[in-house]
Amino acid sequence: MLTVTPPEALVAAPAPVRKGPRAIVVGAGFGGLAAAVRLAARGWRVTVVDKLDTPGGRATALHQDGYRFDLGPTIVTAPHLFELVWEIAGRKMSDYVDVRPLDPFYTLHWPDGSHFTASGDPDAMRAEVERLSPGDVPGWERFMRDAEERYEVGFVGLGRRPMHEFKELVKVLPRFGMLRADRSIHALAARRMKDPRLRMAFSFHPLFIGGDPFRVTSMYALVSHLEKLHGVHYAMGGAGALADGLKRLAEEIGVEFRWNEEVDAVLEKDGKAAGIRLASGETLRSEIVVSNADAGHTYSRLLRERPRRRWTEAKLKRSKWSMGLFVWYFGTKGTKGRWSDIGHHTILNGPRYGGLIDDIFVNGKLTEDMSLYIHRPSVTDPTCAPEGDDCFYALSPVPHMGHEGKETDWAAEAGPYKARVLAMMEKWMPGIGETVVSEHVMTPPDFRDRYLSPLGCGFSIEPRILQSAWFRPHNVSEELDGLYLVGAGTHPGAGLPGAICSAEVMDRLVPDAATVEAR
Numbered sequence: 001m002l003t004v005t006p007p008e009a010l011v012a013a014p015a016p017v018r019k020g021p022r023a024i025v026v027g028a029g030f031g032g033l034a035a036a037v038r039l040a041a042r043g044w045r046v047t048v049v050d051k052l053d054t055p056g057g058r059a060t061a062l063h064q065d066g067y068r069f070d071l072g073p074t075i076v077t078a079p080h081l082f083e084l085v086w087e088i089a090g091r092k093m094s095d096y097v098d099v100r101p102l103d104p105f106y107t108l109h110w111p112d113g114s115h116f117t118a119s120g121d122p123d124a125m126r127a128e129v130e131r132l133s134p135g136d137v138p139g140w141e142r143f144m145r146d147a148e149e150r151y152e153v154g155f156v157g158l159g160r161r162p163m164h165e166f167k168e169l170v171k172v173l174p175r176f177g178m179l180r181a182d183r184s185i186h187a188l189a190a191r192r193m194k195d196p197r198l199r200m201a202f203s204f205h206p207l208f209i210g211g212d213p214f215r216v217t218s219m220y221a222l223v224s225h226l227e228k229l230h231g232v233h234y235a236m237g238g239a240g241a242l243a244d245g246l247k248r249l250a251e252e253i254g255v256e257f258r259w260n261e262e263v264d265a266v267l268e269k270d271g272k273a274a275g276i277r278l279a280s281g282e283t284l285r286s287e288i289v290v291s292n293a294d295a296g297h298t299y300s301r302l303l304r305e306r307p308r309r310r311w312t313e314a315k316l317k318r319s320k321w322s323m324g325l326f327v328w329y330f331g332t333k334g335t336k337g338r339w340s341d342i343g344h345h346t347i348l349n350g351p352r353y354g355g356l357i358d359d360i361f362v363n364g365k366l367t368e369d370m371s372l373y374i375h376r377p378s379v380t381d382p383t384c385a386p387e388g389d390d391c392f393y394a395l396s397p398v399p400h401m402g403h404e405g406k407e408t409d410w411a412a413e414a415g416p417y418k419a420r421v422l423a424m425m426e427k428w429m430p431g432i433g434e435t436v437v438s439e440h441v442m443t444p445p446d447f448r449d450r451y452l453s454p455l456g457c458g459f460s461i462e463p464r465i466l467q468s469a470w471f472r473p474h475n476v477s478e479e480l481d482g483l484y485l486v487g488a489g490t491h492p493g494a495g496l497p498g499a500i501c502s503a504e505v506m507d508r509l510v511p512d513a514a515t516v517e518a519r
Helices: 030-041 079-088 122-132 134-158 166-178 185-192 196-201 205-209 218-230 239-252 295-302 313-318 354-361 410-428 444-451 496-509
Strands: 022-026 045-049 061-064 067-070 099-101 106-109 115-118 233-235 256-258 263-269 272-278 283-285 288-291 324-332 345-348 372-375 390-398 436-442 483-485
Touching: 022 030, 022 272, 030 045, 030 079, 030 239, 030 288, 030 496, 061 436, 067 324, 067 390, 079 239, 079 496, 106 196, 115 122, 115 196, 122 134, 122 196, 134 166, 134 185, 134 218, 185 196, 185 218, 205 218, 233 239, 239 256, 263 295, 272 288, 288 295, 295 313, 324 410, 324 444, 345 410, 372 410, 390 410, 436 444, 483 496
Parallel strands: 022 045, 022 288, 045 256, 106 345, 288 483
Antiparallel strands: 061 067, 099 233, 106 115, 263 272, 272 283, 324 390, 324 436, 345 372, 372 390
């Protein structure tokens, strides 16, 4: 079992004595942490149970040989959503965690030697577009207007309100039609810009929440406006430091945490959620249960003992799931200042875009070529590596484990695939292989086993248009009264803003503690 927590992180502050009805939160990812804070602030007695030994879910860290490898999310967008969670509890986020804006945001490189650097400066962005393809500047400007329209509808409007009632979907359908939400984000980018590099630069973002850019809705153009409006940020100490800040906040307002405890089932009494049973056999009773576990795991495992109306095994099997991830974490010796064109966030593109995406999402094929996201936090944060050294991870999207008859034997393939990742990196970072002194690899089976992620997916159910909003697992369960869902697999979707917003939506649906009789 991978242990990632320094001993001091397990020391919990004494929780104030609280009265009121009980709420159990399954999972201490960002959705679960935000849900716990919101419920405790409203008078609920909250217990969070997690199978790991530290908060953050996928946003934990591995401490090894003097390096800190951030295992999951690396980019903080819309930090005001996090600030709101602290404000609800009467605190300031800045007193708990240091979140800093990055400039530039990230750089994309292509095999022909060209590159594109994204930033929050509209003039600099226009200059980058003009440098690559002068004729595409008017189309890019139109695309950014498209992005703003979709941000107002999809992020401000749709993403922060409940979508469990069909009438809410009906309300937005006319606007979705006007915005051609049926088109993919790549199709929208292709309508506005001719250069294939720009089409990729403004359509790849759904990959960071598990979506196929050629099949997810054009509403995801909103990310370009989100970045422009709120910037791209980094939490010093990694996303795990942000999660630890939320944990400390939760403890201060009375939330109890139980670590290294796997939940086996959600209990039911009189047709309502009544608590949980742990893998150890112990039962914990409560008036409501909030699941931050993957929605697929929640329904297929935690509710396996009751019949389901909508999220049956057949329904889950028919669903389209996000891709898997191959992630190589490694520390390098004496490399500070080398490879200056590889910044905090870098994307190294392979020779194909559409074909590679098809192989990953549709064909279930592990290919020889790849595209890589390179995270180099040591550019910004000296605490993640010894002085003079660097800390990296190289992430490659790969097929999930559910393509029947095409499953990858990762026990055999992890080594050869890592060698191909290194070979690709050497093209932009000559000599990097000989500087590696510490490393760790995660593949889809690790995501399945460590995070209980169905099919070893990186981001739960894929955010296609017919798997979003009302079509996605609801924040208030359709299967069991008193069960609520937060996190990547429910509305509004994956990513840090999505996880935080899912807790906000849940908060609107849970009754006031004063109106609920405690058992």
